[in-house]
Amino acid sequence: MRSHTCGELNKSNIGQTVVLAGWVHRRRDHGGIVFVDLRDRYGITQIKFGMKGNTEFLENKDELRNEWVIKVVGDVVSRPENMVNLKLKTGEIEVEAKELAILNKSNVLPFEIDGEKTGCVNENLRLRYRFLDLRRPEALKMLELKDKYIQHIRKYFQGLNFLEVQTPILANSSPEGARDFLIPSRLHPGKFYALPQAPQQFKQLLMVGGIDKYFQIAPCFRDEDPRMDRHYGEFYQLDMEMSFVSQDDIFAVMEPLMVELTETFSNKKVVGLSSDKKFVKIPWRESMTRFGTDKPDLRFEFEMEIKGITELVESCGFSVFADAIKNGGVVHALKVHGGGSFSRKEIEDLSTIAKSKGVNGLAHIIIKENGDLHSPILKYLGEELGKSIVAAVNGDSGDIVFFAAGNWNPVCSSLGAVRNECAEKLGLKDKTKAAWCWIVDFPMYSFSEIEPNRIDFGHNPFSMPQGGLRSLYDLAPLDILAYQFDLVLNGFEVSSGAIRNHDPEIMYKAFEIAGYSRSQVDSKFGGLIRAFEYGAPPHGGNAPGIDRILMVLQDLESIRDIYAFPKDGQGRDLMMDSPCEVSLEQLEEVHISISELDNKS
RNA sequence: GGGGGCGUGGUGUAGUGGUUUAACAUGCGGCCCUGUCAAGGCCGAGACCGCGGGUUCGAAUCCCGUCGCUCCCGCCA
CATH class of the missing domain: 3.30.1360.30 (GAD-like domain)
Incomplete structure (x- = not known):
């Protein structure tokens, strides 16, 4: 349909007849001559209408409006020397139109795409018309950036001989952690799948399966209230796991990538490395004491x-x-x-x-x-x-x-x-600095926040206690540390990881301390425990939230800006109008009945 | 569940210590214009100031309620 894009014509094309297609970005009507900035993903090319000898399509050109989609056949001509527009890649030339086809008209826009003219438009309006919002150059830039970002990550792990494996989306409800999204089963009345909060158990099973280096750009689903750094419902983790490794082996894989991502996808300089050029490691207890948080912002460590x-x-x-x-x-x-x-x-x-x-x-x-x-x-x-x-x-x-x-x-x-x-x-939150650090030595147990004086897992129940089985017997529960760590960037927790507990005996004992009986553990994590009884290798890994990292690297106000189609602040998709009601038939098919709705309309 | 902020033409804002024809920009419609590139000039339409109630001679403005949006806390092994 088109011979060129709107971003590629230059002096070397002068004299050629070309076909361009795109959106009417702006129209400047001088009466006898009309300029149209034609825009596509690749750039903007000025189209010139109405010079003498080319009048048969004048009718059409006068009705052109912003964001109409058109196709133009015309000749590439050089601009008069003083009319060159250096702001455009194609600014040395223009296309003298010979034919015009209107491919699709547009209603009057609900907001202006040309952000130079008005300020920031209300986000909900933009989300309702996300397809228009995506035409903004900043949105395009974000999508391009994210594409390169994902490619960079994939290339890095492929280069280290990691295997990318996809894990199920229809998984099981997990008893710990965030609220699950439940999926009713049609074939099995009264039973439910859950969307995975993370591929945690699957990746550990991959280790047992002998896939000793696994990674995946994995969707994770959690039904928790959103925050500026927490997208509602779904987000992506760079999930990775390795067998036969220590904590430091994992750090050694992750750190160079994080430095590369910082250097490639931000204007920040990595600061505060330890003397051996590695990320500093701060024990959890020390971090809480010195910085009052387990995700310290080290850009102002000394102030x-x-x-x-x-x-x-x-x-x-x-x-x-x-x-x-x-x-x-x-x-x-x-x-x-x-x-x-x-x-x-x-x-x-x-x-x-x-x-x-x-x-x-x-x-x-x-x-x-x-x-x-x-x-x-x-x-x-x-x-x-x-x-x-x-x-x-x-x-x-x-x-x-x-x-x-x-x-x-x-x-x-x-x-x-x-x-x-x-x-x-x-x-003191200096945007030119990227202060990475590891928080290590998380406590294995802490007092439950719901029931006072009850011992509960501090972080992740699958982590290996430091000192193994012996410390579970010898130490007071609150004194036991885990091989459990977080990665922190400028005060944001961007990853969590651990050396896992791969030994059924240690696992049962660890759960016993938190008040779970053997049979409870079997019923909740039976699949995993059973696997550990058949030659499970020691393993560990972590899972950086890649959307959040990019948000921090780019200094964005909201993680929603990272997604092509974000949910709004209340978990809705305003464009698709989800969530929405479904028919009674659909509900019956999955054996669900709605008992009552609180606010009937 | 709790707390803070906001709500004015299509969009973005001003006005909020009580008296206005509710202002400005942009967009929209029309006309003029052969070199613009955020084109320009002239004319025009478009808001009962989220909604309901109250105080007052008089409310966009003050008070109460309500709804919507937004950020934070709880929550996120």
């Missing part, structure tokens, strides 16, 4: 750091601190470099953030420019203790030091949230 000062203030005159410690709690201090200028309102807001994470309040000391300390709690602490606290956190004039007291966990996460907010305020 603000948290220190335990429990011993310093153990017997101080400030009862909030002293009592907290007496009750088995801790006191941590966060120094914020340059935070001395925070207003009273700002400090109050930070205190609200801290309280939302479970502490009763947020004390502070301001270090004035002349070195004087300013604080409502100084009269209880005394000048001398105040000074030694400030010294302990390397406080300098112009800084502010925040304090939280109470149980270790809320103290850590409160100051972590305050640290994050201060970094935002002080502009």
